[in-house]
Amino acid sequence: MTTVIVVVVVVGLLVGLLAIRISNRRRPVDGVASFRRHIDALSPEARREVIDRVQNARDSGKGK
């Protein structure tokens, strides 16, 4: 019984260490992805909708 518990604890620790290592390895990839998302969200195409919406409202207000 004790041997089983020891084996389970050791396996658990190994899985935990492996998970930490994998998550650490993934971090730079996440950084690249989030930076890409950030830059894409600032592109002129992404901003067009907001600028057009306000520009159109302003133009229609002037026309009245």
Next chain:
Amino acid sequence: MARDLAIDLGTANTLVYMKGRGIVLNEPSVIALNRQTGEVLATGREAWQMIGRTPGYIVAVRPLRGGAITDFEITERMIRLLLQRVGVSRFTRPKVVICVPSAITEVERRAVTDAARRAGAADAQLIEQPMAAAIGADLPIDEPVGNMVIDIGGGTSETAVISLGGVVALEAVRVGSFDIDAAIQNYVRREHGIAIGERTAEEIKVAIGSADPIGDENEAEVRGRDLMSGLPKTVLLAPEEIRFAIDDVVSSIVASVVRCLAKAPPELAQDFLVRGMYLVGGGGLLRGLAQRIERETRVPVRMSPMPLEAVVLGAGHCIEHYEALKGMFMGARR
């Protein structure tokens, strides 16, 4: 479900952008209170019309001066009223992005976010005005090139160099178009012996004010109170007089632009010569200012297509792409 909001909490005007709708409010940042009871009597345009024309028991104030919060309690009440006016209640709790001057202190930062949360916001984030202005001015800030934006507001003037979605260099001075109005008020009092109010000073600035000589200049008739006799009096003001009166203020704005240019890395500095600098904010509308900055820096200066709305447009874009752009908020981990 409440629609998320972006607020440009300016010294002169407050603009509110609603997600998916556009600009839903654009009014002066003024609140009128009953001096005895502390009750709010009016806000925005209605309160602005009361400035300098109120009986003793009413006071019409701007809770922000020089880009700083002069009265936390009144600012909180103004934010609460603003949110109520655009439909925020205790049942609809939107996310809010608020534009603030980059030179804001930690205490002021916390006061603004706390005020927005207490007023009904589910989450309140802050963004630096020059960053929001660059997004709203439609500059290619997603590219690795130098973009320079000069935001001249009522109480602050901020110049920023932006590249790849981040601020590279920043320079801010607590001087803006209200200081230009104050300089005109002081000049008229000193040289012509008449007292004028801040609204009259602003009207003079709009009518004949300029930072550099421009063609087709006219004189303006100004009415005020004679300091000696106390009677109403009219004087004629020339555009050169106003240029002289506001020169110190304009010079300090230009000096801050020069300091920001000096802080920029050389690789980006060469971009400015080709792409120029962009002027935003109400203060940028002063005639001859672009020309004066261009003359003193030898860098082309262009006016943003929507100078008054650029800051709230930028914050509005952040609220539309909240998840992707939350790294831009003040205090966010990048």
